[in-house]
Amino acid sequence: MELCEVSTCLEKVGLQYMATVGLxxxxxxxxVQFMVEYDGKLWFCTNSKKSMYAELVKNHWIDLCGSKLLENEIQTTWIRLSAEAVFEENLEVKKMIMEKSAIVHELYENNAEHTLFKVFYLKNIRGSLNNLGHVKGLSKRADFAKPKEFEF
Known part of the structure; x- marks a missing residue:
């Protein structure tokens, strides 16, 4: 699997859930919401006053899971990954995120250099793309794709 397939899935899902180790x-x-793929990296953002920021500074590891339930729930795709969050002051990425997200645009007053606005990318990513048809107990059917594992 390519990184662009993972970012496309995250875009389609829309909302993901990120687990961190609390303080x-x-x-x-x-x-959370995946923001952009840039320079071969998956980028997210947060506010330096939020607990998520403090948690990620102390322990960089996250788990992330996302899905968007379809009418045919057995075909519903879901993604799960583990990775390490790396904070980087990247003005280009911040500008891209501001353009994408109305919420971020408003929160930081359309100022990509706002001191509270922090961006991070994921590295050491390991995960899989699945569908609910993989649930144990369902009969095996040829139309269910097998889980696609990835590592970047």
Whole structure:
């Protein structure tokens, strides 16, 4: 699988759920949105005053899962991955995210250099693209794609 297939899936899903290790050592899960693929990397963003930022600075590892339920739920695609978050001051990426997201545009007053606006990419990515037809207990059918594993 290519990185562009993963980013396309994340775009189609729209909303993903990211798990981090909380500052209290307990798992924390929150909705996030994949922002852009740039320079061979998957980019996300956050605010430096949010707990997610502090958690990722302390422990860079995340798990991410996303799906968008289809009418034919057995064909519903879902993605799951584990990766390491790397913060980088990248003005080009920040501008791209501002153009993509109305929420980010408003939150940071259309200022890509806003001091609270932080971007990060994922590295050491391992995951799989699946559909609900893979659920154990369902009969095997040729029209169900097998899980596609990936590593970047």
């Amino acid at each position: 209290d050592g307990k798992p924390k899960v929150r909705p």
